[in-house]
Amino acid sequence: MEESRAQQAEVAALLGVIERMAADLALAEEPSRFIAALEAGRAAAEGAAPSA
C-alpha cells in the first residue's frame, strides 16, 4: 500500500511539468522539431567556437 501511494505521488510529481507548461505550447510544436533544433545548433556551431 505504501509503495503504491509513493508511486502515485511520483507520477503526479512527474506530470506536474506537463500541467504547468503544456498549455503554452504553440499549435505547430511537434516532437520532430527536437531534431530540427539539433540540426540548427550544428549549423550554428560551425565556426562559432574558436578552433584548435
Add this chain to the structure above:
Amino acid sequence: MTGWTVEGLATAIREGKVSPVEATQECLGRIGRLDGKLRAFITVDEVGALATARRLEAEQRRGAWRGPLHGVPLAFKDLCFIRGLPTSCGTRTSEYFIAEQDCTAVARLAAAGAVTLGKLNMTELAMGPFGDNAHHGHAQNPWRPGHCSGGSSSGSGVAVAAGLALGALGSDTGGSIRLPAAACGIVGLKPTYGLVSRAGVMPLSWSNDHVGPMARTVRDCALLLQVVAGRDPLDATSSPHPVPEYRAALSGVIRGLRVGVPENYFFQGVHPEVEAAVREAAEVIAGLSAQVSEIRLPDPQTMSDVCNIVSRSEGSTIHARLLRERPHEVQPVVRARLELGLQIPAYDYLQALRLRARLARAFITEVFAQVDVLVAPVIPEPAPPLAHATEGPVHELVVRQGRFSRLTRPFNGLGLPALSVPCGFSSAGLPLAFQVVGRPFDEATVLRVGEAYQRATDGHTRRPPLD
C-alpha cells in the same frame, strides 16, 4: 600493460613491440585474476578473443592492417548484440533478448581491428544509476570495493578503470555512460543524439538513448568515437552529416574559448568535495586562457522531468512483455520503475515530446549565444556504498536513483554532447569528475577542452590499487 591506453597499445602493436595475442592474453589474465571480485563481465569470450587476436596477428605478419584499433582488446555493455554471444541486458534471462542484427558500433570497432573480450555487466535493463545487479553480482568500484561503480554501464566503467579492457562501449539514457565513468575515474562520452548508431543495441528509450565510448583518456575516447560515429542506414535517427576528424581538434589550445559554469541547479546540494573539485577544474581551464564565467541556465529540472516522462513511457512500452510474462524475474526496484511508466497517459507522453523540442531550441539558442561549452559536476557525491543502492524500501531506492542521475539527465533530454572527465579524488579516495557539454554535434570542442585539461593535470594517470 596496465598502463596502456588504446592509442598507446595500438601504436605498440603497429611497431611490433606487443602482439595482439599478448595484449589479449594480458587482459584475459587480469580478468581471470580480478573479475571474481570486481564483477565487470557477464560473458568472457576467451576462445573467441584469442582466435580473433591470432587472426589479426597473422594478418599483421602479412602486412595487412585492419585499422586504427588493430589488436586492441575492448569489451561491450551487455545490451550490444553480437552474433554468437548471449545478450542478457542485465537480466536473468539472456534467451529473452534475441538479436535481430549485430550492433553497428561493435561491428565498426571490429572492422577497425578491435578484439572483443566479452560482454560487460550493467544495471538490469539499463535502469538504475548505481551499478547494482542482483542477477550477475554488483559491479564493484575498483577504487574502493563495497562502493558503487555507477551505472547503468557499470561493467564498462569497472573494466576500463581496472585495466581489464582498454576501452568499452556504454549506453546513456539518463547518465549511464557518464555516471560510471565519473565514479570509476575514467572518461566517458555521451555523444550528440544521432551521432552514433543505436542499431543492434537493446533500447530503453528511443528518444533518449545514446551509445558512446568509455576509456582512460580523452584521446582514446576521440579515437573510439571516430570509428563508431556516422550515418547508419539501420538507424533512422542517425545523422547524415560527415564526421569530422576528432583527434585533429586535440591541440591542447583552448585560448579564448568561452566556458560557462552554471550558477543554478548543478551545484545545489552537491557534496562539498565534488563542488571543490569541479570549481578547481574550471580554474585549471581558466589557466589555459579560456574565458570562464558563470551562467544562469534555463531551468534544467524542467528538462529532466520531461526527459524522465519520455524515458519511463518508452521503457515500459519496450519491456511490457517482460513485465507481463516474467515479473518475478525482474528486481523489485526495476519492476517498480516499469510499472510507473505504464501509468503515464499518452497525452502526457506526447506533450513531453513537444515540450522537449521547445526546451531544446530555447536552451541551445540562449546558452550557446553566451558560451561555447559548459562545465558542471557529473555525480552529486562520491560513489556511495552499495548499500545505498540496495537497502531500503523500493520507493526510497527510486528516489535515491533520481537524485544520483539529476546532473546528467537534462543533457539526455537536450541531446547535447557531454563528456565526463575525472578531476581528482575525495578524501576517501573515490574519483571525482566534471562534464563538458557543448553544442549539438560539436564533440570536437568538447573533446578539445577535456584533452587540454588532461594535458595540464596528471590525476587520470593514477590506477586503482588492485595488483
